[in-house]
Amino acid sequence: MVVVILLVAWQILVDALKIKKYILPSPKLILDSFFDPRMAAKNKWWRHIFATAGGVLGSFALTLFAGVAIAIFLTWSKTANRLIMPILVLFNSIPKIALAPLFLLWLGYGVFPNIMIAFTVAFFPVVINAATGMQAVDDDLLDLVRYLNASQLQIFTKIRIPNSLPYLFAGIKTSATMCVVGVLVGEFIASKRGLGYLLRDAQAFIDMPTMFACLVVLAIMGISFFGLISLAERLIMPWRFAAVESNVQR
Amino acid sequence: MSENNTLLSIRNLRKVYQTRDGELEALGSVSFDVNEREFVSIVGPSGCGKTTLLRIIAGLLPKSDGEIIVNQSNFDPTREVGFVFQKALLLHWRRVLDNVLLPIEILKLDRKKYIDRAYELLKLVGLDGFEKRYPNELSGGMQQRVSIARALIHDPKLILMDEPFGALDAITREKMNLELLRIWSEAQKTILFITHEINEAVFLSDRVIVLSARPSKMVGSYDIDLERPRTLQQKATAEFGEYTVNIYQKLEVV
Numbered sequence: 001m002v003v004v005i006l007l008v009a010w011q012i013l014v015d016a017l018k019i020k021k022y023i024l025p026s027p028k029l030i031l032d033s034f035f036d037p038r039m040a041a042k043n044k045w046w047r048h049i050f051a052t053a054g055g056v057l058g059s060f061a062l063t064l065f066a067g068v069a070i071a072i073f074l075t076w077s078k079t080a081n082r083l084i085m086p087i088l089v090l091f092n093s094i095p096k097i098a099l100a101p102l103f104l105l106w107l108g109y110g111v112f113p114n115i116m117i118a119f120t121v122a123f124f125p126v127v128i129n130a131a132t133g134m135q136a137v138d139d140d141l142l143d144l145v146r147y148l149n150a151s152q153l154q155i156f157t158k159i160r161i162p163n164s165l166p167y168l169f170a171g172i173k174t175s176a177t178m179c180v181v182g183v184l185v186g187e188f189i190a191s192k193r194g195l196g197y198l199l200r201d202a203q204a205f206i207d208m209p210t211m212f213a214c215l216v217v218l219a220i221m222g223i224s225f226f227g228l229i230s231l232a233e234r235l236i237m238p239w240r241f242a243a244v245e246s247n248v249q250r
Numbered sequence: 251m252s253e254n255n256t257l258l259s260i261r262n263l264r265k266v267y268q269t270r271d272g273e274l275e276a277l278g279s280v281s282f283d284v285n286e287r288e289f290v291s292i293v294g295p296s297g298c299g300k301t302t303l304l305r306i307i308a309g310l311l312p313k314s315d316g317e318i319i320v321n322q323s324n325f326d327p328t329r330e331v332g333f334v335f336q337k338a339l340l341l342h343w344r345r346v347l348d349n350v351l352l353p354i355e356i357l358k359l360d361r362k363k364y365i366d367r368a369y370e371l372l373k374l375v376g377l378d379g380f381e382k383r384y385p386n387e388l389s390g391g392m393q394q395r396v397s398i399a400r401a402l403i404h405d406p407k408l409i410l411m412d413e414p415f416g417a418l419d420a421i422t423r424e425k426m427n428l429e430l431l432r433i434w435s436e437a438q439k440t441i442l443f444i445t446h447e448i449n450e451a452v453f454l455s456d457r458v459i460v461l462s463a464r465p466s467k468m469v470g471s472y473d474i475d476l477e478r479p480r481t482l483q484q485k486a487t488a489e490f491g492e493y494t495v496n497i498y499q500k501l502e503v504v
Contacts, residue, residue: 144339147308148356149328158355162343239343239384 029209051193055183059118067126075134096121118182122175129171133164258284263316278465291443291451294461300444332401334411338393340385347381371399391422411443452493470500
């Protein structure tokens with residue numbers, strides 16, 4: 001409702017003040033860049049949306065998988081933790097966006113280098129949060145299974161990994177946004193596809209409505225992505241939400 | 251005390267911790283027996299090594315000296331011991347039923363065969379109908395009951411309890427004591443119970459073992475010949491008072 005009022009106000013202001021469309025396009029012009037047949041054909045929305053979404057989902061999957069694997073490795077072995085952690089922290093202090101040009105030289109054009117750029121940018125929060133969650137286990141909780149002679153594997157599957165889930169989701173939410181940033185940077189620098197490419201292309205033609213339309217699509221993608229993660233959180237950790245309800249009951 | 255149904259003999263058990271300031275003797279030579287189906291309490295001031303003693307018996311800590319003799323040929327310490335900790339220590343991501351079944355999974359037993367038993371035990375501890383709840387939905391007393399059911403699930407002979415009701419309020423604690431006695435008599439287990447509440451120890455036990463402050467020595471052992479089943483009324487009797495006063499004197503509080 002608030003959004004609708006803002007959009008109407010925006011439209012009225014742009015019309016009333018006769019603001020040029022290459023300064024600030026009206027909502028109607030932005031909509032046209034989606035639905036006006038000529039504009040829509042030129043922009044090839046689906047092609048670019050699929051490229052970006054593919055890059056984001058691909059890099060997100062890689063981030064999640066590799067991040068959790070590294071976290072397990074770091075928690076499993078104290079030696080690994082001591083050797084690898086400093087390297088990770090050092091690596092994290094580099095602004096990783098700056099590595100993007102390197103990746104393009106190594107890996108060439110296309111979706112794959114974009115995925116690698118996004119992965120480099122985004123994997124750190126997942127590793128740190130998952131490892132913290134696996135290590136933040138009450139010693140007493142470990143005793144509870146140790147007196148039954150639990151194996152290291154059992155300690156991970158029954159205690160450490162479930163215990164890390166809330167932390168992991170906090171990391172995932174940070175990383176998900178960073179994946180989008182990483183993929184867009186890749187598309188900015190060198191790509192023939194994706195919303196990042198379309199933004200730069202539209203910029204070259206001072207096609208403001210299309211640029212704004214890209215932002216709208218990116219916002220919608222971001223919100224849906226975040227919504228999916230929140231949904232997954234509810235499905236995977238039902239106990240967290242059961243607790244909230246019971247506080248009212250008790 | 252050397253009856254032929256002795257389950258556990260502790261002989262000259264010592265524990266010395268290495269600290270930065272040298273050696274710290276947490277447990278200085280403790281010896282006693284625990285008979286089958288007996289309820290034995292250990293009382294003593296804080297820091298006297300009661301918990302250390304229990305953790306050594308459970309295999310969570312190495313002993314420095316002495317012996318723990320198990321007088322049963324078929325007694326496998328990892329399978330025959332159930333431990334109830336000070337905190338309930340429930341896994342908050344597991345439903346009550348799955349928490350109770352945790353030892354079964356750790357011991358790699360067939361989970362299906364124990365599900366009925368888990369339901370029965372939850373009924374025994376008075377949590378009928380709470381099987382599908384999450385721990386956060388239960389009160390502190392209920393959580394501790396779940397942890398008792400969990401300690402019983404693999405049918406161990408010996409239950410070790412480390413101040414299990416210490417965190418509960420006085421009224422809940424009384425209730426839990428009565429419940430525990432009922433569970434103990436129904437489940438026919440041997441219980442080694444640690445507390446610093448002398449009243450609680452006398453009320454629950456067949457025998458109360460008194461430890462001194464660090465380095466702890468065994469300073470007394472009292473057979474409590476109060477009639478069973480115990481009732482709260484017994485706490486008001488002269489007999490009960492005599493037992494507690496004797497123990498207080500032993501601990502030099504009075």
